[in-house]
Amino acid sequence: MNNAKYIIEKELFDRDNLIYLLSVEGDERQYIYQKADEIKQKYVGNKVYFRGLIEFSNICAKNCYYCGIRRGNGEVQRYYLNEEEVLQAAEFAWKEGYGSLVIQSGERKDKWFVNQITNLLEKISDRTGEELGITLSMGEQTEETFLRWKKAGAERYLIRVEAFNPELYHKIHPNDAIHSYQQRLETLKLLQKTGYQTGTGVMIGLPFQTKSHLADDLLFFKDFDIDMVGMGPYIEHEQTPLYQYKDQLLPKKERLELSIRMVALLRIIMKDVNIAATTAMQTLDPLGREKALKAGANVMMPNITPVRYREGYLLYENKPCLDEEAEDCKSCLEARIHLAGGEIAWYKKGNPKHFHKRQQANNN
Ligand code: SAH
Ligand code: SF4
Numbered sequence: 001m002n003n004a005k006y007i008i009e010k011e012l013f014d015r016d017n018l019i020y021l022l023s024v025e026g027d028e029r030q031y032i033y034q035k036a037d038e039i040k041q042k043y044v045g046n047k048v049y050f051r052g053l054i055e056f057s058n059i060c061a062k063n064c065y066y067c068g069i070r071r072g073n074g075e076v077q078r079y080y081l082n083e084e085e086v087l088q089a090a091e092f093a094w095k096e097g098y099g100s101l102v103i104q105s106g107e108r109k110d111k112w113f114v115n116q117i118t119n120l121l122e123k124i125s126d127r128t129g130e131e132l133g134i135t136l137s138m139g140e141q142t143e144e145t146f147l148r149w150k151k152a153g154a155e156r157y158l159i160r161v162e163a164f165n166p167e168l169y170h171k172i173h174p175n176d177a178i179h180s181y182q183q184r185l186e187t188l189k190l191l192q193k194t195g196y197q198t199g200t201g202v203m204i205g206l207p208f209q210t211k212s213h214l215a216d217d218l219l220f221f222k223d224f225d226i227d228m229v230g231m232g233p234y235i236e237h238e239q240t241p242l243y244q245y246k247d248q249l250l251p252k253k254e255r256l257e258l259s260i261r262m263v264a265l266l267r268i269i270m271k272d273v274n275i276a277a278t279t280a281m282q283t284l285d286p287l288g289r290e291k292a293l294k295a296g297a298n299v300m301m302p303n304i305t306p307v308r309y310r311e312g313y314l315l316y317e318n319k320p321c322l323d324e325e326a327e328d329c330k331s332c333l334e335a336r337i338h339l340a341g342g343e344i345a346w347y348k349k350g351n352p353k354h355f356h357k358r359q360q361a362n363n364n
Helices: 003-010 015-023 026-043 083-096 111-127 143-151 166-171 181-193 211-223 241-248 252-270 279-284 288-294 307-312 326-339 353-363
Strands: 047-050 052-057 100-105 133-137 156-158 197-200 274-277
Touching: 003 015, 003 026, 015 211, 015 252, 026 252, 052 083, 083 100, 083 111, 100 111, 111 133, 111 143, 143 181, 166 181, 181 197, 211 252, 252 274, 252 279, 252 288, 274 288, 279 288, 288 326
Parallel strands: 052 100, 100 133, 133 156, 156 197
Antiparallel strands: none
């Protein structure tokens, strides 16, 4: 028996073994991918759940060193979608049978923003008969805000920890109160406490990141009992401080492979969570997301932001689908998913099975 097989069959997932699994090549690597697919079919099936992605606003109070829409980037033209634009995108997702939405935005905590999101959630729920699963991804917020947004119709929240290792976290964020590592973790706890389906994730291939960091990220997802994960390759952006390290990064092919390996290992370790095939994977390889679907991912997030705003939401360079209207994206996704052996779960919210299990455990 090869080592990878032994580790996986005996479920010996400690840091050293995970580093090993992140590093092996050849037959052992193949075994990992095959096993991830097997576990996916067994625990969550071959259905792919769609989340229509609305990039609500690129106005952000934070200055993360990696992100193209950071506050300090003066070259970005800032926008936010008006109410009708958001409602139309939501209605499109509903009518097309996407089953759920993600509304993402730069981080803001001011009263106007919190009220506007509450208002949008209420109107979306009204117009779509509460049939859409709504996910928010708008950074750190207060308990009061989370409760308000939940009451208005949000069920899920995504907030990536970005890097679980605190030293690495500090290297990619300014060292001040609004970029606090502790606060990021507290926010995740708050989301679980307030009853959200809770998602997190990391970037892969960051400068200064080692395989040991990535192994700890995987262990963190498990220890934290997370319901959904969105992780993808870090992609450099010229108008950001981290760009100076671009020559130290893994080549793109390896960065993508490492990202897909993380997806596969997470599927093997956690089995029933929802895992996204992320857009950043597609940036590095036109078939990047399909590769992730074959290796354990079961969620895709087609962009349904009105096209004229997409140039404004460049978190990283070469972001794909900048000029495609949502419907074009839909047909291209459908063909690609069939090629990857998956089937789209139309009209399904696609709640993570893991969340139900966690709820039951909490109630017992
Ligand atoms: N402001 C919110 C949500 C929008 S940013 C937040 O930060 O949580 C969404 C995600 O984009 C971030 O969590 C980060 O992981 C990712 N991202 C930002 N810049 C990136 C880059 N250069 N490469 C890859 N992913 C990036
Ligand atoms: Fe703002 Fe999110 Fe980008 Fe950080 S990652 S600068 S919080 S949009």
